Amino acid sequence: MGTRSILWFRRDLRISDHPALVAALSESDEIVPVFIIDSKLKERTGAKGLAYLAQSLHHLDDSLDNKLQVINGEPIEVLKKLQKKYDAQAVHISAEYEPFCAARDTEIESSGIKLVRTGSAYAIAPGRVLKPSDQTPYRVYTPFYRAWLAHGWRKPQVRPKSIAAVSVDSDSRQFPDWKVPAGVSITQAGEEAAMKRFKHFQKNGLDNYDEARNLAAIDGTSKMSAHLTWGEIHPRTLLAPLGQSKAHEVFRKEIAWREFYADVLFNNPKTETDYYAPQFSKMRYDKPGKQFKAWCEGKTGYPFVDAAMRQLLNEGWMHNRTRMVVASFLVKDLHLEWQLGERFFREHLVDYDVASNAHGWQWTAGCGTDASPYYRVFNPVEQGKRFDENGDYVRKYVPELAHLKGIEIHEPWNVLDGYLKDYPQPIVDHATERLESLARLDEIKASKPLPPIK
DNA sequence: TTTTGAGTTGTTCGA
DNA sequence: GTCGAACAACTCAAA
Numbered sequence: 001m002g003t004r005s006i007l008w009f010r011r012d013l014r015i016s017d018h019p020a021l022v023a024a025l026s027e028s029d030e031i032v033p034v035f036i037i038d039s040k041l042k043e044r045t046g047a048k049g050l051a052y053l054a055q056s057l058h059h060l061d062d063s064l065d066n067k068l069q070v071i072n073g074e075p076i077e078v079l080k081k082l083q084k085k086y087d088a089q090a091v092h093i094s095a096e097y098e099p100f101c102a103a104r105d106t107e108i109e110s111s112g113i114k115l116v117r118t119g120s121a122y123a124i125a126p127g128r129v130l131k132p133s134d135q136t137p138y139r140v141y142t143p144f145y146r147a148w149l150a151h152g153w154r155k156p157q158v159r160p161k162s163i164a165a166v167s168v169d170s171d172s173r174q175f176p177d178w179k180v181p182a183g184v185s186i187t188q189a190g191e192e193a194a195m196k197r198f199k200h201f202q203k204n205g206l207d208n209y210d211e212a213r214n215l216a217a218i219d220g221t222s223k224m225s226a227h228l229t230w231g232e233i234h235p236r237t238l239l240a241p242l243g244q245s246k247a248h249e250v251f252r253k254e255i256a257w258r259e260f261y262a263d264v265l266f267n268n269p270k271t272e273t274d275y276y277a278p279q280f281s282k283m284r285y286d287k288p289g290k291q292f293k294a295w296c297e298g299k300t301g302y303p304f305v306d307a308a309m310r311q312l313l314n315e316g317w318m319h320n321r322t323r324m325v326v327a328s329f330l331v332k333d334l335h336l337e338w339q340l341g342e343r344f345f346r347e348h349l350v351d352y353d354v355a356s357n358a359h360g361w362q363w364t365a366g367c368g369t370d371a372s373p374y375y376r377v378f379n380p381v382e383q384g385k386r387f388d389e390n391g392d393y394v395r396k397y398v399p400e401l402a403h404l405k406g407i408e409i410h411e412p413w414n415v416l417d418g419y420l421k422d423y424p425q426p427i428v429d430h431a432t433e434r435l436e437s438l439a440r441l442d443e444i445k446a447s448k449p450l451p452p453i454k
Numbered sequence: 455t456t457t458t459g460a461g462t463t464g465t466t467c468g469a
Numbered sequence: 470g471t472c473g474a475a476c477a478a479c480t481c482a483a484a
Binding site: 131132133138139140142143373374375438445 | 475476477478480481482483
């Protein structure tokens with residue numbers, strides 16, 4: 001019998017450019033590929049995300065000649081049993097850096113299991129890019145980006161020609177039956193779909209990316225997010241073909257945002273739920289009620305906001321531009337805390353990523369890594385007119401307004417037959433709530449002296 | 455140490 | 470309709 005090592009798949013569900021897989025193969029005659037379904041995974045992933053994962057696992061299994069073991073249980077117990085069963089020593093993994101994942105891995109190690117980390121889900125692992133002056137992490141994106149570029153990353157690794165994996169029994173094939181919820185249509189999962197989509201994007205979208213990425217109604221974004229979330233493709237693979245044009249640079253910067261936020265969360269683990277800028281926890285917020293419910297359901301009466309929320313409910317995905325618009329609406333028009341929206345996104349996104357989600361929300365709320373103007377409040381109507389100028393996006397997701405033509409769809413209150421089909425009136429007045437939001441921000445400004453104690 | 459320039463994604467108002 | 474200014478003050482990064 002030859003030597004064996006375990007390859008524990010987590011969020012690296014691919015074969016190509018997989019350093020931990022290469023390491024496991026080079027160290028042993030056979031590998032034991034396993035995915036573990038633990039209680040935390042189900043807790044932290046919504047129904048659409050789980051359905052996506054279930055599909056991705058089948059695709060990974062296909063690439064492994066149906067030798068992927070899928071086991072329900074807690075990692076420590078499952079890994080110990082596997083080590084014993086196959087007389088395997090090392091457990092190979094791709095390093096993870098999210099607070100919860102890193103803590104779990106540390107706990108596993110302290111139980112006596114040896115984890116061998118090779119590679120990560122990033123071009124440059126979180127924690128590596130530091131300011132040369134004092135070796136502390138960056139807090140501002142642009143300098144981080146410059147240092148990240150200068151640091152550089154290695155080329156994608158070649159795909160192994162063959163993978164020798166141990167044969168499996170039916171006990172080790174506990175594939176979940178998580179189905180896509182009724183009425184929902186999610187994107188195709190798996191490494192092959194990821195590569196196919198990226199090639200399509202390279203051919204049809206990349207060269208216009210800088211402009212097209214903002215237009216909600218067209219297919220102008222890369223749609224790589226869910227594939228990156230589950231590691232079906234590595235960011236190095238996306239970076240490798242990029243040149244120096246404006247459009248390519250903008251795409252490279254989007255990948256760098258993902259890495260920046262992973263770095264920020266790694267260095268500030270509590271910011272998954274806590275305010276990055278602590279003074280914002282002192283701001284006055286409203287309690288979630290009917291208005292929050294309307295936001296969740298896509299019934300705010302603001303067509304661009306509602307279209308976006310329904311896109312999320314229908315597809316488990318939302319266009320990047322509209323993510324900012326709905327986030328701004330929740331925080332600045334409804335005066336709710338960003339964590340409410342963050343949690344809702346987590347429950348519904350198939351591309352949910354702890355760092356990108358939490359810090360994307362914090363950015364919009366104004367409490368994140370951004371020293372930009374406090375007065376940046378998105379106008380849901382103007383954003384719609386600018387980034388969905390024909391109204392196609394709204395028409396697609398809000399059938400109550402589908403009878404309206406062109407740009408007028410963003411202001412049904414200005415159209416004679418705007419409310420033919422039971423579409424709600426705006427639940428708040430944007431101009432009023434914008435001023436209210438600015439007033440509340442004014443109250444927490446550092447320069448403002450505290451009010452006298454009565 | 456001090457100084458200087460810069461900071462993803464916007465909106466409104468008035469000329 | 471278009472354009473530029475105003476919207477604050479602060480922190481960060483780097484020279």
